[in-house]
Amino acid sequence: LGLALNAFHRSLILGALALASLVVLAYLPVLAARPLLNYDDTSLLGVLQDIDSVEDWVNLYSDGRAIDVQPVRDFSYLIELKLEALIGMRLHHVDNAILFVGLGGGLWLAMRRLGITDRIAFWCIALTMMHPVNVETVAWASGRKFLLAALFCLLATTQLIRTNLDPLGQLQPRALAMAWICHLLAMMSQPVVVLWPVVAMLLVGRKTWR
Numbered sequence: 001l002g003l004a005l006n007a008f009h010r011s012l013i014l015g016a017l018a019l020a021s022l023v024v025l026a027y028l029p030v031l032a033a034r035p036l037l038n039y040d041d042t043s044l045l046g047v048l049q050d051i052d053s054v055e056d057w058v059n060l061y062s063d064g065r066a067i068d069v070q071p072v073r074d075f076s077y078l079i080e081l082k083l084e085a086l087i088g089m090r091l092h093h094v095d096n097a098i099l100f101v102g103l104g105g106g107l108w109l110a111m112r113r114l115g116i117t118d119r120i121a122f123w124c125i126a127l128t129m130m131h132p133v134n135v136e137t138v139a140w141a142s143g144r145k146f147l148l149a150a151l152f153c154l155l156a157t158t159q160l161i162r163t164n165l166d167p168l169g170q171l172q173p174r175a176l177a178m179a180w181i182c183h184l185l186a187m188m189s190q191p192v193v194v195l196w197p198v199v200a201m202l203l204v205g206r207k208t209w210r
Contacts, residue, residue: 019104019126026130027097027138041092041141043067048078072152072188073145092141099147100138104129106154113161145190152186153196160203 111121137143156179163175186193
């Protein structure tokens, strides 16, 4: 058992390092570029510059100053702006790259749980992460909403993959509650994930059919 765990940890660490290296090599030019590359980025961040209290946060949406209502995404920007004031460095693209690598690792674990071999999982994820279509999620600071939504949907999906059905064929309440909380956070990052419950139904049905 110890040898199996060591092999698992070794493959996981090596795979994570390989994916991280690929992302750094692919996006290094962007990470080294000026912090904001798009007008939309400035529009999103500008309204957050003067947020200093919960009241300011609420007024941001009630006054209609926010471009759209995606509070989880905006909260991540707010944290970065506060850190920028402390350390003098903008972290938008760096944080996007970290989230991107984390998503790759999470997908790898989920695919292992579904019985997919490490080699197939690695190449599927590597090709997905390096595909030009996915460049904007890191290179475009405003792409944070997609990364956060994907992260929370992955967490919600993982809850359904990991949990077992009870004797009545129902999901454990705790896992179901955690999945819906993660889905709510995903919706507050990017509402496009509104159809995730369809995936949830398929996953639950897969367990039931077994």
